Amino acid sequence: MQYAHVGLNVTNLEKSIEFYSKIFGVDPVKIKPDYAKFLLGTPGLNFTLNLRDEVSGNQVGHFGIQVESTDEVIAHKKRLETVGIHAQYEEINTTCCYALQDKFWVLDPDGNEWEFFYTKEDAKVNL
Numbered sequence: 073m074q075y076a077h078v079g080l081n082v083t084n085l086e087k088s089i090e091f092y093s094k095i096f097g098v099d100p101v102k103i104k105p106d107y108a109k110f111l112l113g114t115p116g117l118n119f120t121l122n123l124r125d126e127v128s129g130n131q132v133g134h135f136g137i138q139v140e141s142t143d144e145v146i147a148h149k150k151r152l153e154t155v156g157i158h159a160q161y162e163e164i165n166t167t168c169c170y171a172l173q174d175k176f177w178v179l180d181p182d183g184n185e186w187e188f189f190y191t192k193e194d195a196k197v198n199l
Contacts, residue, residue: 075111075112076117076118077118079120080119080121081124082122082123082181084181085105085108088180088181092108092119092121092180095152095180096110098112105123106123107120133185134185135184135186137188138190139190141190145174145188145189158178160177160178160185163176168198170194171193172193172194174190174192
């Protein structure tokens with residue numbers, strides 16, 4: 073199996089491990105004093121947390137997990153709410169990235185945005 077890899081700099085490894093364990097629904101496969109590694113089968117992702125003294129600004133636009141239905145978006149939102157992660161905001165029938173989507177957004181401990189989204193259809197405009 074092939075995995076995409078994302079290495080994210082974080083300022084609080086313990087809080088970030090807690091957050092991402094809830095987001096992904098699994099615990100890290102490796103934890104060191106300045107590092108944690110999640111190896112996800114779905115989506116196929118090698119996701120690491122790298123402890124830094126400071127993280128300045130949002131170094132990426134955002135992260136996301138694309139699902140296959142609006143029901144899955146709602147199920148993830150409810151799942152995260154039960155473990156204490158609440159949506160910053162929700163968008164239903166929104167046009168983004170040249171697509172009509174349903175989604176919600178959460179923030180990690182360092183302020184990085186994550187969206188859980190379902191793409192309903194392509195759109196001709198990008199609002």
